[in-house]
Amino acid sequence: MTAERKMRINDVQVKFEEGETVLACARRAGVRIPTLCHFDGLSDIGACRLCLVEVEGSAQLAASCVTRAEPGMVIRCHTTRLAEYRKVILELLLAERNHVCSVCVANGNCELQDLATEHQIDHVRFDYQFPALGVDLSHGQFGVDHNRCILCTRCVRVCDEIEGAHTWDVAGRGGTSRVITDLAQPWGESQTCTSCGKCVELCPTGALFPRGTSVGGLVRDRGRIELAMAHRRHESCHG
Amino acid sequence: MSRLRFATAWLAGCSGCHMSFLDLDEWLADLGRLVEIVYCPIIDVKEYPDHVDVALVEGAVANEDNREMARRIRDRTRVVVAFGDCAVTGNVTAMRNPLGSARTVLERSYLELPTLAPAIPAAPGILPVLEDRVRPLQEVIAVDGFLPGCPPPAGMIREFLEGVIAGGPPVARRPRFG
């Protein structure tokens, strides 16, 4: 590699390591790019589209979580157009399921709610869908409320990639997709779930929660997960 | 300059937004000097008046009375503000929507769940007819401003109203659902 590993993000010159993503570079440079499906330590899937950025010379927007930094890249993260796109995507999410913040365990501790505020969303321009979705309380410790799920699949990935259980996956397609445990059996009957709780810690909304949590009572402790991930990385480097 | 003609109204909601409005405490006295309060649950005016400048409308549209009131407010008001999450998103009021139509909601509430004398109440002319689907205000009438929150905190209401009274746009600075 002869070209210098430097790029520009929002007019800030950033140096990068081979293989680093645009998102990682932006974060290191102190440039905030909103994300929902990304979580440090999990594989990236480029699904939520909030981290889209403009790449000079490219007609298409790029999901910064899955775009490798290249020498000479010029990235814009905060144009008017991107702000509007992000706003619409968040509004689409809010209208898709029954995100009633006022009666949610995650009220005040929710990434979707925070992002809506960050993007100055004071109402949703699209029709609320009001789907009839269930809550599974068959597990002794945790519950899943599909009304709150945004299908980011962090639970699916942390269960597969970190815990190694792969209890979670996605069934159905399009608007009828939903997260399932094992072969769409009740969570409490899962043969593979180790009850480790990583999925609950990583859920960005109130979809996964410890049973007994009341409205606004959910407190996330991501430190535990981050430790597990760091340990995992260490093992894969030295094992 | 004449004072703004100001109203607040209450559709299908729990009145919590008006409680939060009352939490403005002594600033309410200032507000009374800054605007003319022409319609509000806390003043004794029965009919929504004409030529209202700004109205805060709490609650979703859940029945035919709500719809009629929303239309009247729209016709007689320059700036209509959806006040609180029920008006903005449907919120708790709209949590019956996944059940389906008004009929299924009534059956669930008055036939399936009660153990004593289950019967769907019918009082034509007294009880307004439920709509099949609860709607946020902007799905029924054009809305000029949004003040989300369940309820919107008193400080946010004050900041919002101060902006409007000063001639600014009806925009909440850091809107937050819930």
Next chain:
Amino acid sequence: MSPDDLDGIAARENASRKPIQIRCCTAAGCLAVGAESVRRELQGVLEQHPLRDQTEVIGVGCMRLCGFGPLVRRDPDGTTFAGVRPADAPAIIAGQGPELTPLDMHQPFFRNQKSVVLANCGIVDPERIESTIAAGGYRGLRDALTLHSPAEIVQFVTRSGLRGRGGAGYPTGVKWSIVAGSTDPNKHVICNADEGDPGAFKDRTILESDPHRVMEGMVIAGYATGARTGYVYVRGEHPLVTDRLQKAIDQAREFGLLGTDILGRGLIFDIEIRVGAGAYVCGEETALIASIEGGRGIPHPRPPYPGKVGLWGAPTLINNVETYANIGAIVENGPDWYSAIGTPTSRGTKVFSVAGRVVRTGLVEVPMGTPLREIVEVMCGGAPKGARIKAVQTGGPAGGFVPEPLLDTPVDYEAMAAIGSIVGSGGMIVLDETTDMVEMARFFMDFCRDESCGKCIPCRTGTVQMHGLLERIGRREGTRADVLRLELLADVVRHTSLCGLGRSAPNPVTSSLRHFRGDYEEKLRGGPKS
């Protein structure tokens, strides 16, 4: 089998032909209207017929005029009969009968076709490899292995100007050279036969009618790129394709045209079928690859492109059925022959399946650059009962509507894109003046909503919202604000979706709004001025 054996097989096959051949179409379109009972009856009547020693009945592939099936041709004179019933069998065998009126084979529908891909469709028996070999099948492969190096073949494909026939029009030669250029010893060739656009049936018909032509293209691709395994990903709703293709693969293995020593030249290449489970999104290459790997058929962000990181992480060449079907002819006749057909940016021919409100429904192969009007009006006869054509929909849910005044636009990747549609994979739906364009847009949005995989938010929920708005406008309850919402969502879904399905899902909306805004305005609450 050695390269020269091909000629021997062809000679034996030709020598065994009886003087009169009655070819009965057995592609899905004709089978659906009773071609199998026609064939059985022809066979049965022939057994007792005085002409039985001079006549044979052959099941063949598509004869193109699908809307008039079952089709039967009597060779060598080529007299073709449409709408044949079993009762017509004696007259057809005899070559005459009061109730039989042969089709005019000089009409523009037949005369104006230029056959490259479909050259053997309706001529060869797709279930007998000897029949294909007798008609010149695998000569391109033989030439490739005996006369050219792999690098020369890649050069050929590049120089031919062939572009991807799946719809996007990416230069095929570039794809081939990327895979050929990789030093990875493990490479794959995939044929995308997941044709799923409403109104498109050309890939299905090609594979049902002449599977060996596609396989030949894949083997040549294996030779050129160094890949040893090939997969045909067949749409689950096309069981006849799977059936015929499997027979073709078995026969090709038996004849040494697949396997570990192809044509005695030591070439190793084999083909397997993978059947889809009914998801349109699996036509998207990364989702298709995920599906072959046994995972959920959901797309993955590109780059990396499959040419670098594809099936099981290996460099993978993935092309459409029709793209592979062109390869043998390009090798046999040379790239200059091919690039002489078509326009400067879009070379060769293109196969279209023409359907909808049109007199002659069926398969059309024309040189690139042919005006749409020539296809739908001159060749296919325009709308039935003298109705006016309102528009032609090309490219399926990813495509757009071409309004009647723009029908002189040539079928060319750039020209079609310039008017807001695409050449697409080959579906062409003719719409007449009675068509409601809002309803058409709603239909396609319903399709996309149903087929969205659900992975990325804009496609998963944006299509649902757009469908709701189109329904509301269709019910005459929509407002101008709803049209603005529709346009906003179209912009967002197009530019933010993860894969091609979402990115092109708004096309029918934007295209109908662009050319038929009146259809929307007329429905708005309170009329056009609301």
